[in-house]
Amino acid sequence: MRRVAIVGAGITKFGVREASWKDLVQEAGKAVFDDIPNLDKKDIDSLFVGAAQPERWVFQTHVAPLVAELLGINVTRAIARTEVACASGQAAIRYAWLSIATGLSDVALVLGVEKMNTKFMNVSQSSMINVGNREFDGANGFTAPPFFALAAQRHMHDYGTTKEQLAMVRVKNAEYGSYNPYAQFQKKVTVEKVLESRMVAPPLTLFDCSAITDGAAALILASEEKARQLTDTPVWILGGVQHVDAAHTTNQMGDLSEWVALRKAAKDLYSMVGIEAKDIDIAEVHDCFTISEIIEYEELGFCRKGEGGKFIEEGESYIGGKVAVNPGGGLLSNGHPLGATGIRQAWEVVMQFRGEVPKERYVDGAEIAIAHNLSGMAQLHHLMAYSVNKPQDVKFGR
């Protein structure tokens, strides 16, 4: 199987943007082409677009060929839009990775985009119900904030995790976001400020939640041969898996603070890559809510189960701690344009490995990174692993 690398990365400013969906696509396209000026656009043979709900937010489907048209890409091998709600972007990276690994594709454009802020915000917001099992979760108002609030309540009950510890996740990610000019929120916050912000779903306040965001990000992926021609700093894909707890929000699910699918996915990924949790220098994780990041510390093996609160309190997820978690500010600072988030995480990894981020959020000497998305009510977990100096053959099989 061929080795696959990310050779170019570009991003738009995330936030409440005046830009249309198409504007965002073109802005991210320009950014990625500017990032790799020696790439001949004609060499791109494939295109994968991560987008969650353009059908509802911008009344558009068949979005992959539309991106091809907007960016002038002449697809001759493979094209698709991928959707797994909040992890739609990472699914696009995975499809491109497999296409190049087999030899079907040589150079692929991967673009994630979501335009969520529209003139019809009641529709924009209520459409988030569609991510759950609509007739059950939706009809009962069991959307993301109440789900993650229950997970937090359970975690606090079982392990003594405190509201202050939840807030500390936002404090860390806000600090790193303050050095990220593309982030939706670039102001530092204090624990007090998080606790004082308005209640959304107890114990989660507004500042415990990520936002509804417009944004796009794009990558160029290439085979090893092409990658060596195109860049001196290829970022290698070492592996990737996805695990599902089929029915997280029904009675088939156990303890809401235990994300068993993530635990299994992490074990699977580390085995595929030949690493242990302690080998990871950078972890881009899906902090859609502060509690998410705390549970992810545990299930990814950075600390023991139940000790996620202590992990942030003791600074272990800061740069310089055991593992730098979300040094770009995470979803909490960047916002969460669903289809773009997975691509934004990969962009952050590329920029970190190249040293092209402000020094205040730079993870010096990092060689291994993982990116984690979750989707839905945390029942589906998506992992990828990347390295900068260590290309290796991927162990696809078990």
Place this chain on the structure above:
Amino acid sequence: MRRVAIVGAGITKFGVREASWKDLVQEAGKAVFDDIPNLDKKDIDSLFVGAAQPERWVFQTHVAPLVAELLGINVTRAIARTEVACASGQAAIRYAWLSIATGLSDVALVLGVEKMNTKFMNVSQSSMINVGNREFDGANGFTAPPFFALAAQRHMHDYGTTKEQLAMVRVKNAEYGSYNPYAQFQKKVTVEKVLESRMVAPPLTLFDCSAITDGAAALILASEEKARQLTDTPVWILGGVQHVDAAHTTNQMGDLSEWVALRKAAKDLYSMVGIEAKDIDIAEVHDCFTISEIIEYEELGFCRKGEGGKFIEEGESYIGGKVAVNPGGGLLSNGHPLGATGIRQAWEVVMQFRGEVPKERYVDGAEIAIAHNLSGMAQLHHLMAYSVNKPQDVKFGR
């Protein structure tokens, strides 16, 4: 690279169904599991769902994990929903194929589904505008029927193709559909009947058009090792490509009756598989309109450019002719539930290869089949090739 085979296939009745989207998923799931009783559901490690616009038609996104939940699938390797409008199903097959070819997955469930007939048919129908470039094509009413009507007008002008020849495509596909108990329309028709049906977009009458349909279909794909354990009639995937004309409906496009992207895609596929057009026994092609099938004869190389009308008139696309085109009745008889169509085509190929279709539509001795989808305004063409007795290593690279 590992060889990949289809080892199981199941389908629902297509048509205007009382069944909900979830009912269709479960019906197709039951059908595919019944088809391969010796498969242990626990061996399925991956799931790919083809679905075009569940967001608009059933207010549901994040559909892949929902299918996992409904069917009790425990994903431990890869999962995604794929969307490329009318070819969303084939994109799901492709993702599964690449996942298994690399070794990431061993056994994958692929399911295509669309619920298009709802209580709000004005919304259901107008949502088809979203398939085009909405602000341009949609705002000008340039949806599928007028586009394919223009292609037909141009073809008639350039090559002398007649309305009767268009109608003959429907006559053939209606005949085969009459022997397909899963098809939406199972009545034979005459050329006169087609010509007399109400005008939709000149020269296309109602019977020149495929319908708005509810339906689902599912496949089990497996590695060669697993396939040999599971079935005596594995259907091998020999190759697959997609080509795009980036901007079919803008001024970048030339003659509407020339589908250059399909011509190039066919050349690419035949080279990948090591065949010529004359080697193909069965062609499942995307007859969304009668004119589509005529142009496809030409661009797929079954006859010379401009001779598609003559090809149907001389019976060359009937079973026993040069190539059996749409022996299951095509989209014209089956209807076109967008996400399910690509899977339905593969189901037909599997049933043909196994000889599990009524003798009136059975292509005896067939060994090589292709499946063709188009999406949007025919600017994007999707091809796969299958064989029953001839497994071979896929030449992924050029």
